Amino acid sequence: MNTDTHAAGAHDHHHGDSHAHGTFSTYMLGFVLSVVLTAIPFWLVMSGALPSKQITALVIMAFAVVQIVVHMIYFLHMNTTSENGWSMMALIFTIVMVVIALSGSLWVMNHLNSNMMPIHQMTGMK
Template structure:
């Protein structure tokens, strides 16, 4: 029984090279937006757009290199669960904001 657990755990872990690549990419994807914010050379709207884009790219890097979510058949259930969770969170936050805006608009009209 212990061997089955170890075999499963070994199959899902990445190599040192994979973790090193993920770490270097994460550092780069953090330093570039940090530099743009600390030394503003672009308009604020462009800086915000770049920071958000780098954040999304960094999420993908973390999912791939550290959480090992990819398109392999073994990971299909995990990716589906992750996407469903993201959808539920987006709906919960989006609809809550919509309700609060609607209530605010209704209250201010009177």
């Protein structure tokens, strides 16, 4: 058997990855940012540092959005240039689907709540 035949049948394991994956330092930076972005909201809830529950919930949601961005950049390596923009299109599609599902669920729950029979009318029904 010729060695050229074996070399001609070899597979290319690179699969066209032109963008760089993260280094150890970028993964560690992403990890540290994730820990900080988790610890701060935990402390806010446990200490009751903010005056109302609504403000606390809004601050926690803001931290969650920032943490999603950190995960997308440092762990998923998403940017507008990777895969000719298809990863960004998939992200936009996912966001649209999540917004539709969440808003639809909230609308249905609110509609069901407004159509529920008051508790004082249910006591006489037997």
